[in-house]
Amino acid sequence: MNKKSTSPTNNNGSLDPLLENEKPAVDETRSPAENIWEKLVHLGLGETALRVGTGVVSLILVVVVVWVMSNFVLKNQALPTEEPTPTGSALEGSGGPLIQVNEEITVEELLYSGFTVSRLAQVHTDRPAGPRTEIIEYTIQPGDTLFGIAEKYGLKPQTLLWSNRHILGDDPHNIFPGVDILIPTIDGAIYFWNQGDGLNGVSNFYKVTPDDIIDWPSNNLDRAILGDLSLPNIAPGTMLFIPGGEGQFTDWLPHYSRDVPAESSIPGGCGIITEGYIGYGTFIWPTTETYLSGYDYSPETNHRAIDIAGRIGNPVWAVDAGVIVYAGWNDRGYGNLIVVDHGNGWQSVYAHLDTFLAFCGQSVDQGEQIGTLGTTGNSTGPHLHFELRHENYGIVNPWDFLQ
Numbered sequence: 001m002n003k004k005s006t007s008p009t010n011n012n013g014s015l016d017p018l019l020e021n022e023k024p025a026v027d028e029t030r031s032p033a034e035n036i037w038e039k040l041v042h043l044g045l046g047e048t049a050l051r052v053g054t055g056v057v058s059l060i061l062v063v064v065v066v067w068v069m070s071n072f073v074l075k076n077q078a079l080p081t082e083e084p085t086p087t088g089s090a091l092e093g094s095g096g097p098l099i100q101v102n103e104e105i106t107v108e109e110l111l112y113s114g115f116t117v118s119r120l121a122q123v124h125t126d127r128p129a130g131p132r133t134e135i136i137e138y139t140i141q142p143g144d145t146l147f148g149i150a151e152k153y154g155l156k157p158q159t160l161l162w163s164n165r166h167i168l169g170d171d172p173h174n175i176f177p178g179v180d181i182l183i184p185t186i187d188g189a190i191y192f193w194n195q196g197d198g199l200n201g202v203s204n205f206y207k208v209t210p211d212d213i214i215d216w217p218s219n220n221l222d223r224a225i226l227g228d229l230s231l232p233n234i235a236p237g238t239m240l241f242i243p244g245g246e247g248q249f250t251d252w253l254p255h256y257s258r259d260v261p262a263e264s265s266i267p268g269g270c271g272i273i274t275e276g277y278i279g280y281g282t283f284i285w286p287t288t289e290t291y292l293s294g295y296d297y298s299p300e301t302n303h304r305a306i307d308i309a310g311r312i313g314n315p316v317w318a319v320d321a322g323v324i325v326y327a328g329w330n331d332r333g334y335g336n337l338i339v340v341d342h343g344n345g346w347q348s349v350y351a352h353l354d355t356f357l358a359f360c361g362q363s364v365d366q367g368e369q370i371g372t373l374g375t376t377g378n379s380t381g382p383h384l385h386f387e388l389r390h391e392n393y394g395i396v397n398p399w400d401f402l403q
Helices: 017-022 034-044 046-076 108-111 146-152 157-163 200-207 210-214
Strands: 090-092 098-100 138-140 180-183 188-192 239-243 306-309 316-319 322-330 333-341 348-353 371-372 383-390 394-396
Touching: 017 348, 034 383, 157 180, 157 188, 210 239, 322 348, 333 371, 348 371
Parallel strands: none
Antiparallel strands: 090 098, 138 180, 188 239, 306 383, 316 371, 322 333, 333 348, 348 383, 383 394
16 A cells, blocks of 8 residues: 655645745845744744843843942942951962952842942031130230220120239230230139138129129039138138129229319329319310220220320320329329319320420410320320310210310
8 A cells, every 4th residue: 555645745746835834934135133033933932032031131231230339339438437347358469468358249239229338437527616614814915905805705895804903903904915814704703812801792892692603613612611601711812703793993093073173182293283274165186196096985994085096296285275283104004194174173184195295283275285195104005095084974985075
């Protein structure tokens, strides 16, 4: 029996056209990759190949990220402030330093969303200085003024005067380069205890209570051993700070009383002057310059005058007619001093003069030259220290009366 041929051929020996359609044709115009893809699609493997390809590409991208992180990011991290504990083995090069090998960072750790690059902590920080709690010493520098020093330390000028009466007295001019003064922490006064002092009396003088003095920490006063406040157990010479204390000033020159006309009670004055010019009651400017050089009128700092600028030798004129009741040296800071009594309750004061052109008992008219400007006495530079005094009102502000 003859068997039928199973070969897919027709009678003339060629392939059956139907079977030829089932086999993908090779398109000579396509690239090899396109032909391969066409065959995979024909065999039903296109979707599988796409997934596999996507996975391979993703894996390649992950490897690239790991390489970039390990070679660029991690190597550029700031070194820690402390030497880290070794986490791997140390490799020693031939004759070279030890090299620390860290444990391998896994892909999961790098891709974790919480991964960050550490930042080096700042060793130096700007921290505001705390408040000063102790009294300090300050050395006066050339050009310093009481007002400037007080402003530098956030204090009132009068606090520096009340805290340094043992150095400055009550005269704000008594500051000279090289002199050390005390600078308290807050406004108030520094007091040095004297034998026989009482806390009640001292506190009353400075307008505070005994408790204000006792409770101030730096005074180190123990209530248990103080005893009677009228005669407390405080060693003479003990420095106490009186917070909020307000001192009292003594005058540089005694006030002239009209009960004894034209008489100076200052040692070295001219004595009783019974005759002389009487003033007009108006006051002209006493020198050539019309601006200040130094202190203004400031009762709070016991400077009841104005310091008028000028050069040594500039003329000084009598602001009103009157008689000279003081002409000479004054050892309380004024230097060469002239005082004119105007006979109507007023007196004018001219200090730090260089020379005298008027003398005791001499009558002078308004605008007459009585001396030259200088820098004698407690003066840090040439200027005229000028005061106006009235028997009823005391030492007044010259700005309110000078024309």
